[in-house]
Amino acid sequence: MNYETLIPVIRKLAIDAGAVIMDIYNSDDFDVKSKSDDSPVTAADEAADALISAGLRAAFPDVMLVTEEQAESHTAKGDTFLIVDPLDGTKEFIHRRGDFTVNIAYVENGVPQRGVVYAPAKNRMFFTQADGRAVEETGAFDPDTVGEVQPMTVADSDNAALLVVASKSHLTDETKDYIAKYEVADFKSAGSSLKFCLVATGEADIYPRVGRTMEWDTAAGHAVLLGAGGRVVRFDDHTPLAYGKEDFANPYFIAYAPGVALKQA
Structure with missing residues (x-):
């Protein structure tokens, strides 16, 4: 290409x-x-x-x-x-x-x-x-x-005061429980792939998604975040989220700035 x-x-x-x-x-x-x-x-x-x-x-x-x-x-x-x-x-x-x-x-x-x-x-x-x-x-x-x-450049994250963004329409109890593992200074909700972009601009440090998504929901935002120095990993083992999966369905994932010390699920 x-x-x-x-x-x-x-x-x-x-x-x-x-x-x-x-x-x-x-x-x-x-x-x-x-x-x-x-x-x-x-x-x-x-x-x-x-x-x-x-x-x-x-x-x-x-x-x-x-x-x-x-x-x-x-x-x-x-x-x-x-x-x-x-x-x-x-x-x-x-x-x-x-x-x-x-x-x-x-x-x-x-x-x-x-x-x-x-x-x-x-x-x-x-x-x-x-x-x-x-x-x-x-x-x-x-x-x-x-x-x-x-x-765009991801934030230089302060793990004692993280900025978290999560889904506006799909904020699950599992997501809330995971966010509770961190020291959070501010929480905001946003819809669609804007959440990736808020991490990419430094307006948020981490976006955990403990809920169903498809690759078309995430690929563009994922690309933007990678281009700003961010990362997207699987929720379970923190390996990079890959594409071209069966039925184009995603596992749970975490999008974040590299300075964030990720917690285990």
Whole structure:
């Protein structure tokens, strides 16, 4: 994969998909349907998926594509692929809370190498540059021209006063019990893959996820966090979280700045 070609494509597709999503988000009403696993899906998920999938297939026809909204892609096998969640945080979207993102990532040899996370309602854009470094872009988000970018670096964590971020919609008792093992100065909740990005910017030190996620939920945020010097490991044995797993389902995991002294589960 030529990253100099990849990054402008996925950034543009994320911005264009975000515009489609916001048109629906700002409408008077939108339908909410249920998928086979009872998770919600809206016209925004479907429209964003159609736009992104068409763009990726046109630009990279020989690369395997996995996307949440196309069940037939979930049977694909491989450890190198593009992976998409066109609207991560559908529950946040439905309740008009703003914590939803467009996630596009490229995974190579099981590792999320590059990615973009765009939160159109929050006006925040995070992506990895071609060289792998993570940046946050500010400005008007022109699809064809990158605006001002700020390099992202994880926090120099103080283990006596950690900043913790966790899921807004999926805060389990197990997650609370694990967080209680740390000395916490502040706790915040956030939706979607924004939690990875808050660790990447240094706004949080650690994000534990003791709950179900899929690879399309995490790959883009994972790539951004890696590009800012962070890490993502399995909850059980603290080995790196790998991609291309059976059914693209994740185990529990911890995303964190390297200065955090991880506790055992």
